[in-house]
Amino acid sequence: MTLHPVLDDARAEAKRRGHGQVLVGHIAVVLPSRYPDALGDDWSEVLARAERQLQSAPVSFEPPDSSEVESLLGDVLRSGDSTMVAERVRALLVADQTATMDSPTEAGVGVVIPQIYRRWITFVDADESLIGRESVVQSLVDSLHRRDRTPILLVGQEGSGRTAIAGGLAAALVDQGLRVVRYDSASSPSEQRVPALTEMLRLAQDQGVLFIDDYEVALGLGFPAGADSQMLLQMRPTFERGGTRTIAVIAAHYLTRLQGTDRELVEEFARVDLPELPAEQLLQVVTRQAQEIEAFHSVKIPMEVVSAALAPPEADDLGTHPALAIRRLDIAASRVARRQGDRLVSVRELPLEVKEVRRIDPLVLGQALRQDIVGQDAAIDCVTARLAITVAQIDLSPHRPDGVFLFAGPTGVGKTALAMAMARELFGSEDSLLRIDMSELHGEHTVSRLVGAPPGYIGHDNSEGWLTTLVRRTPRCLLLLDEIEKADPRVWNTFLQVFDAGRLTDQRGLVADFRDVVIVMTTNLGAEVFTPDGVVGFVDVPDSAGADIAAVRRVLQQTMKPELLNRIDEVLIFSPLSPESVRLIAAKQITAATERLQGQGYRIVLTPEVFALVERLGFSPTYGARELLRTIERLVLQPLAAMPAGAYTGTVDGDAVTWVPS
Numbered sequence: 001m002t003l004h005p006v007l008d009d010a011r012a013e014a015k016r017r018g019h020g021q022v023l024v025g026h027i028a029v030v031l032p033s034r035y036p037d038a039l040g041d042d043w044s045e046v047l048a049r050a051e052r053q054l055q056s057a058p059v060s061f062e063p064p065d066s067s068e069v070e071s072l073l074g075d076v077l078r079s080g081d082s083t084m085v086a087e088r089v090r091a092l093l094v095a096d097q098t099a100t101m102d103s104p105t106e107a108g109v110g111v112v113i114p115q116i117y118r119r120w121i122t123f124v125d126a127d128e129s130l131i132g133r134e135s136v137v138q139s140l141v142d143s144l145h146r147r148d149r150t151p152i153l154l155v156g157q158e159g160s161g162r163t164a165i166a167g168g169l170a171a172a173l174v175d176q177g178l179r180v181v182r183y184d185s186a187s188s189p190s191e192q193r194v195p196a197l198t199e200m201l202r203l204a205q206d207q208g209v210l211f212i213d214d215y216e217v218a219l220g221l222g223f224p225a226g227a228d229s230q231m232l233l234q235m236r237p238t239f240e241r242g243g244t245r246t247i248a249v250i251a252a253h254y255l256t257r258l259q260g261t262d263r264e265l266v267e268e269f270a271r272v273d274l275p276e277l278p279a280e281q282l283l284q285v286v287t288r289q290a291q292e293i294e295a296f297h298s299v300k301i302p303m304e305v306v307s308a309a310l311a312p313p314e315a316d317d318l319g320t321h322p323a324l325a326i327r328r329l330d331i332a333a334s335r336v337a338r339r340q341g342d343r344l345v346s347v348r349e350l351p352l353e354v355k356e357v358r359r360i361d362p363l364v365l366g367q368a369l370r371q372d373i374v375g376q377d378a379a380i381d382c383v384t385a386r387l388a389i390t391v392a393q394i395d396l397s398p399h400r401p402d403g404v405f406l407f408a409g410p411t412g413v414g415k416t417a418l419a420m421a422m423a424r425e426l427f428g429s430e431d432s433l434l435r436i437d438m439s440e441l442h443g444e445h446t447v448s449r450l451v452g453a454p455p456g457y458i459g460h461d462n463s464e465g466w467l468t469t470l471v472r473r474t475p476r477c478l479l480l481l482d483e484i485e486k487a488d489p490r491v492w493n494t495f496l497q498v499f500d501a502g503r504l505t506d507q508r509g510l511v512a513d514f515r516d517v518v519i520v521m522t523t524n525l526g527a528e529v530f531t532p533d534g535v536v537g538f539v540d541v542p543d544s545a546g547a548d549i550a551a552v553r554r555v556l557q558q559t560m561k562p563e564l565l566n567r568i569d570e571v572l573i574f575s576p577l578s579p580e581s582v583r584l585i586a587a588k589q590i591t592a593a594t595e596r597l598q599g600q601g602y603r604i605v606l607t608p609e610v611f612a613l614v615e616r617l618g619f620s621p622t623y624g625a626r627e628l629l630r631t632i633e634r635l636v637l638q639p640l641a642a643m644p645a646g647a648y649t650g651t652v653d654g655d656a657v658t659w660v661p662s
Contacts, residue, residue, distance in 0.1 A: 006034055006077055006085075011064045017054060020062035022069045024092045025050035031089065035082040043086075049093040120188040124180040124211065127167025131288075132281035136274055137168045143270045144173075144209060144245050151246040153215075153266070155255055156274025159319025161285070162249045165274070166211045169247075173209065178245070182211045185218035209245040216254035221261075253508035256452075277322065279310075285322045286310060286329070293329050297337040301329060301345045308347045312399075312513065320511075328352070362388045365425060372421040373414050374588070375581030379407070379572040383422065386570055387518070391426070400502045403518045404567065406484070408552055409574030411524055412626045416482065419520040423478040426518060432477045434470050439486035446487075450494050452507035468506035476516040484521040485559060492564050499567035521568075525555050582628065586615045589632050597637075601645030605662060609652040610635075617655060 007022070009030035014022045028050035032039060039046075072092060076084045130137070136154075143152045156162045163182075170180040212218065248269070250258070259266050277285065286309065290301045309325040309332075317324055332349035336342075362384035369380045383405060389395045390402040407415040423433035441449060450467040463469045471477070484492070498504050502514045552573050556565065565571070577585070590611060594604040614635060618628035635657045640648065647662035 006030065007066055007070070009033065010069070011066060014064035017057075018059040019054070019057050020060035020064060021057070022064045022066035023053060023057060024069060024072065024089055024096065025053040025057075027069060027073060028089050028093060029054075031086065035086070039082075039086050046086075046090050046093060049096075053093065053096055120184040122182055122184075124166045124170045124182045126171035126174050127164070128171045129288075130164060130168035130171070131285050132277045133161065133165060133168055133274075136165060136272060137172050139272045140165070140169055140247060141172050143272060144247075146270070149245060150270045151244070151248065151268060153255065153269040153271045154247055154249045154274060155252050155271060156249075157276075157320045158251050159321065159323030160274050160276065161322060162274055163213055165249075166213070169209070169211070178209055180209045180211050182213055183218075185212060185214040185216075188218075209247065212246065212248045215248040215250040216258075219258065221254045221257050253510050256507050276320075282310065282321055282325075283307070286325045289322070289326045290329050293326070293333050297333040299333045299336045299343045299345050301333060305329070305332065305345050305347055305350065308352070309350055311352055312515070313511070314353050358391050360384070360388045360391050360426075368425050369418065369421050373418050374584045375577050376414050376418065376574055379418065379574055382570050382572055383418070387426070390569075399515060401499065401514045401517045401519050403520075404499050404569045405518075405520045406556075406565075406568050406571045407520060407522045407574060408525060408556060408571065410576055413574045413577055415522040415574055416480070419478060419480045419522070422518065422520070426478065427476055432474065433480055434467075434474065434477050435480040435482060436467065437482050438484050438491070439482075441487040441491045443488055447491055447494055448507075450491070450506075451504065463506070463508065466506055468504055468510060468512035471504075471512040471514060471517060472510065475513055478518045478520060479514075481519065481521040483523065485523045485525050489561065492561065496563060496567060499564075523556070525552070525559055582618070583611075583615055586618060586628060586632075587611060589629060590614060590636065593632055593636055597640065602640060603647040603662065604640075605647075605649040607649070607651055610650045610657055613652050613655070613657065 006027065010022045010026040013026045013030050014020075017026075019026070028046055032043065032047075073085070073088055076088045079085075140152060140154070143150065154162060154165065166180050166182050173180065255266070276282075283306070287303070287306055290306050293299075294301050306325075306329065309328040310321060313320055313324055328350050329345075331351050332345050335349045336345050362381075365387065366380050366384045369384070370377065373380060383403070386403050386405075390398075407418065409415060420430055420433060423430050426432075436449075440446065445453075449465070452463060452466050452468070467479075471479070481487075481495075494504070498514050499519070504512045504514065506512070553571065556571065590606065594602075594606065597604055614628070614631055617635070618631035636650070639657065639659055643659065648659045649662045650657045650659050652658075
């Protein structure tokens with residue numbers, strides 16, 4: 001026998017295990033294939049020692065170096081005497097402390113953590129006091145005991161208690177002789193992630209459960225380039241083969257990105273979701289942690305401070321509760337601990353944004369809105385009364401949007417104009433108005449315009465136009481849902497969560513907060529009932545509008561789902577415009593147009609006949625005030641645009657306005 005064939009086998013074994021050095025243990029593992037009848041019945045003990053040595057060996061994935069083992073075994077390998085080779089290997093392994101020590105194997109579980117990885121790979125202590133997660137732990141245990149040992153994805157928001165699940169799982173598995181081994185992806189060096197995870201996946205096949213925390217970090221999903229291709233390449237074969245009890249913990253929004261990168265890999269996993277804790281259990285978890293924070297900082301945290309720490313996440317907050325509340329309490333306690341005197345933590349120490357206390361005078365707001373909106377006093381009064389209590393957060397449901405209004409009535413009577421005026425008065429600018437044309441959301445797939453497309457579909461990775469992105473960017477705004485009746489009913493369902501809970505979760509798992517948003521929906525449903533002959537927009541008899549409001553409400557009830565209507569704060573029926581309203585709008589718009597012309601060097605004089613002509617020709621039972629605006633542009637603005645700046649007087653000539661120099 002020559003020296004090289006056995007060494008070649010040992011090098012191949014070292015490479016397979018990801019070791020950068022050929023050890024005596026590698027020789028012991030490959031010898032049975034070379035000398036199946038010459039090693040003796042006790043070779044299983046030698047193999048056990050070899051495995052313990054190799055389990056402690058660092059993983060580097062460098063080309064294996066065999067120089068050291070050649071110096072130890074070269075002479076007997078060259079001799080070709082199998083008995084001498086076996087005795088030398090046995091003696092070397094007995095003398096090797098790493099091959100005989102039992103300390104890395106804890107509690108009788110045959111999982112050995114190599115020394116090089118023990119800074120970020122640890123055994124998890126059982127925690128039998130886990131609150132509110134019994135069903136999640138049971139789902140994990142059930143999935144771990146499937147016949148095919150499918151790897152598991154534990155999906156939840158950052159801070160929702162994903163890591164704490166490991167302790168509850170360890171408690172559930174202790175009677176089964178299984179230990180949970182936690183791999184902390186976030187703290188491990190990037191260059192060690194592939195070898196460490198590969199080694200642990202192999203070691204945990206039979207005796208343990210590998211709990212990969214922050215799986216998104218290991219895969220590099222937080223970087224613009226997407227998932228780490230090397231990590232995916234290394235881990236895919238292990239997950240496809242099964243056999244290893246593995247739980248990978250990942251944030252919901254990173255899971256969406258992974259699905260877009262490698263959907264087939266995700267499908268290899270069984271999924272277990274981590275829902276939000278109910279309010280009562282969430283308070284229990286945070287209260288228990290508050291006691292530990294008290295002891296650490298030697299302070300006192302009253303219950304009202306614990307409750308205040310559970311305020312919803314703010315714009316700059318990362319993660320969610322309970323971790324967010326615990327972090328707030330820890331910061332507050334550290335502030336108190338650093339000062340002299342009183343050790344009592346108060347709400348003001350919590351790192352919470354002190355929101356401006358806003359107050360709205362309904363009379364002042366109503367007067368401002370009437371400067372822009374004519375003929376809809378009843379709608380304005382209703383809007384201002386509602387906003388006066390919601391903006392001040394003294395309503396009974398402060399977690400909901402500041403107002404959910406449905407503006408119904410004929411076209412061209414001021415529904416959209418009132419929404420724009422509300423945006424200016426409430427938020428200081430029309431730029432705070434987010435408008436969605438609901439007629440463009442007429443199919444089930446169009447829900448993606450609101451919360452994003454599923455992974456693999458067009459637009460799933462472009463969140464700039466999603467409603468959730470727009471609201472997260474502008475949390476105080478007026479959201480205008482124009483022509484709500486034209487949207488697919490499945491789109492309506494998306495807004496039920498917004499109207500009821502004041503929040504919306506997109507495909508990335510990110511939550512948009514609608515508490516400071518005013519929502520206005522517009523619809524033309526029921527417009528045809530305002531007059532006996534179906535004419536809409538204007539009405540000659542003002543009192544007829546009030547008589548038909550009940551009929552409009554009946555049409556809405558027949559068309560829209562009860563659960564949607566029930567979540568609307570106010571359904572406002574806009575009346576058709578009366579002749580007096582038409583005159584006021586015409587005068588207001590003509591005056592505004594001539595004032596803009598003055599800024600460009602024009603001096604305009606208008607006779608009463610011009611106003612009367614605009615009122616007469618601008619009247620449209622079908623298009624309402626919009627036709628009035630088009631008439632002003634045609635009679636006033638278009639002729640003057642063709643004339644040089646100067647002073648002009650407008651007079652009526654038939655159905656036209658003649659402009660002559662003044």
